[in-house]
Amino acid sequence: MLLAGGDGARLQSPTRMIEGDSRPKQFCRVLENESLFAQTRRRISPLFQAYKAIAVVTKKHRKSICGNLQVGRKEP
Secondary structure (H helix, E strand, C coil), X not given: CEEXXXXXXXXXXXXXXXXXXXXXXXXXXXXXXXXXXXXXXXXXXXXXCHHHCCEECXXXXXXXXXXXXXXXXXXX
16 A cells, blocks of 8 residues: 655645646655656565555545556546
């Protein structure tokens, strides 16, 4: 389970400088050319199959997470 529901309020200034908008840090490319969320998915991928990973986000970040997933989303 990947918890990625924070709003990124504490690091909003640095992420705005990096990305040009106010996205939460988990969807920001802080260290490399992929978001922190994507890096985490890549690091855990050897541990279990991708379809078994569950991302927990707020409804507010649904569009951001879909851009970071390789698979389709399931609408509620």
